[in-house]
Each structure stands twice: as structure tokens, then as C-alpha cells.
Amino acid sequence: MDTREAYTKMITAYPGGWLAMAAALGMTKDALENRVYERKGQQINVHTAMQLQAFSQTTLFAEAISQESGGIFVKLPDLNECDHEELLGKFNQLYAELGQLSEKFSHHTQDGRIDRREKKDLTNTSQQIHRTVQELMILTFAIYCPREAESEKGRE
Template sequence: MEIKKAYLSMIKAFPGGWDAMAAALGMSRDALENRIYERKGQSVLVETALQMQAFSGTTHFAEAVAQGSGGVFLKLPSGGDHDREELLDKFNELYAELGDLSTRFKESVADGEIDKREREGLTDAGQHIHRTVQELLTLTFQIYCRRDRAADQN
């Protein structure tokens, strides 16, 4: 996800859209648009982007930064009571995503070439798989690993 697309997605996810997001940030809609579309030498500060992300209840900005850096953003499951059924659900999600990647791959290489759209689709599918694997491992460790005794003492 590109940074600008992330901004637009966060605005769309915020109840009331552009006008409400601008007001929440303490600026006019024009001021927000100028920053998003980089008019008049303006741009969105990282702090503003993080605030937009918090207001929208999304992780779009973090995802865009991670992807732009050649990585993947992963929001890990929070600590708490997780069970083996959740772990099974995560394994099933991973299997489905692997099937999706396999299907996309087969369709993408059918003509002997991967175009830009196909590459984006394969990349997205791969990033979903990375996220799911990390979530699966986090759940596994939360369910099956003993807590660190030092953490219990604090």
C-alpha cells in the first residue's frame, strides 16, 4: 500500500470522512487536502499520520511504511487467554492463503509473463502469508510457552 493510499484509506475509515478527520486533527479540510496531495510544498508529518491511524482505528500507515521499506507490518495478537481452537483457525487461514497464492501464481504465469497487476497480487498474497505465519507463531508461543519467571516477578 502506498503512503498516499494509506492516508486516503484512513480518512475513509474515519466516521465522517474528510471533514471529520480534518476537525479531529485541528485543521481545515483544505489544509488536510493540501498535506495529503502535497500541494503548496506541504506534506503530512509522521506524527499527523500516526494520529490519523489512531483516529481511524487502522494500521494502514504502518503497513504502507513497512511495505515501502521492503517489509511487512504485523500487528501481533495481544497477550491474554488464547486457546488451541484459535491456533487451529490460524492454521486454516494459512492453508487458505497458500491456496490463494498457488492459484494466483498459476494464473499469473499462464502466459509466460507476470505483469504489474499480477506482481502486486502475488506480493499482497505473500505479505498476507507472512503476517499469518507470524500471528500463528505468536499464538503458539502464548499458548504453549511458560511465562518468563522474571516477567512474573515484576
Template sequence: MDMIGAYPGGWDAMAGALGMTRDALSNRIYERKGQGILVQTAMEMQEFSGTTIFAAGIAAMSSGTFVKLPDVDHIGNEEITGKFHEIFEEMGKLSANFREFTSDGVIDPGEQESLNDLIDRMHRTMDELRALTFKVYCPETKAATVAKRGEKHV
């Protein structure tokens, strides 16, 4: 429903963009009358709404994190070097937080959430670094090739 709210015009506009009535969209969203949303329809809704909500939801359900690759036209070594600096800063924060949070011998739920947030941010930064590196130095490499890399770890 967040994708519908993000689309200008809301329910009626999204239904129209998908070529269905508001009632038909509502029946699919709320799974009434034996209906449901097809993956292709969810992908269209995501594209129309300009969000990554569906992708993030699938990643979360798969115990993962969705990382939107950077969309930059003019990039070079300076931007790549900046990503390395971000990783080093984040690693320093992780090390300091780890030392602080484990000093009492227990990581409480708030500390665990803080560590998870920082580690997720580090993963995003590293994926951005990889995407920028390949975009600059491997012009034939497409974002899809970078995305396929994850399949090797399945």
C-alpha cells in the first residue's frame, strides 16, 4: 500500500496505470475473492511509484537487505576513493561500538540493533563501491552483472 500512496493520485491513479479498476486493485491488494498481486504487477507498481519498496520487502523476507546501486552519470576515481573512506570510517565506528557494547559481556537488544544498522550500512557502501568501480573501469559491465554476483553465494 505504500507504493500506492507514493504514486501521484493514489489508489485511483495506480489502478488506472495498471489498467484495472480501483475495486480490482483493492481486491488484489487485500486478497479478496481469491485474488492476489502477481509479482509482475508488484514490479510495475514499484516502477510507477518510483520506489524500491517491493524489492526491499523481498530482500527482508529473505533475511537480506536491498541495496539500490548508485545512479550517477559522471563518476571517477574521486568518488570511488570517497567510498573507501566511508568504509574505513564505518569500520572504525563498528570497532568502537563493538568494544563498548561487549565491555559488560552482553549485547543488549538496542546495541544489537545498532550493530546491525551499521553493518547493513557498510554492506550498502561496499556494494556502491563495487558498482562504481565496475561502472568506471569495466564499461561493458552492466548493473545486472553486478547483481548476478549474489547468485554465486546461493
């Protein structure tokens, strides 16, 4: 996902869509469209992108920047509510995602080639697996290394 796609998804995720988001940002719909589609030399600046993300209650801007930078975005789980059941749930989620990747791989490679759409699909699935693994490790350390987690909180 590139930043423009993230902007449009955040805008459509906001109740009322383009008109409501433009009003929330203090601009007209045309002004917002000009910035998103980079008309007349206009662009979305980082501050506005962060506002879009906050208003839409998503992490799409962070995800797009991470992907464009060659990485992935991992939203940290709420450690106040972590327990063994949540950890088990993450493992189950990981198993399901690995199954999806295996199924997609089999399907997309049947003809001996992977096209652009298939590559994007496999990449998105693998990036979700990376996020799940990172969330799993964060939960694991929060449960099984509680002293470290407390000392790290004190440094913030």
C-alpha cells in the first residue's frame, strides 16, 4: 500500500467520508482531494497525514510509510490486559495465517508464474505473519519477563 492509497482508505474509513474528513481537517473537499491527488502542486504533509490517521482510528499511514521504507508496521498490543489466553490466541492466529500463506502460495504458483497481483497478495499475507510474530513475542516477554517490562516502563 502506498501513501495515497492509505490516505483514501483513511478518508473512506471516517464516518461521512470525504466531506466529513475535509470538514474535520478544516478544509473543503476540493482542497483535500487536491492534496491527496497532488493537484496544483499540493501535497499532504506529515501533520495532516497523522490527523487523518487519528481521525480514522487506523494505523494506515504508519503501515504505508513502513512498507515504502522496506519494512512493516507492528502495532504494539495493550500489555495491561495480556495473559496466557491472549498468547494462545496469537499462536492460533499465526497458525491460521501460515495456512493462508501456504494455500495462496499453492494457488498462485500453479501456472509456474507469480503476477503482480499475486505477488502483492503473497507479500501482504507474509507481512501480516511478521506482525503477528512480533506481537506474539511482545506478549511472551510481557508475560514471562515481567521485571524487564516494568523496568522499561520506568525509563519512558
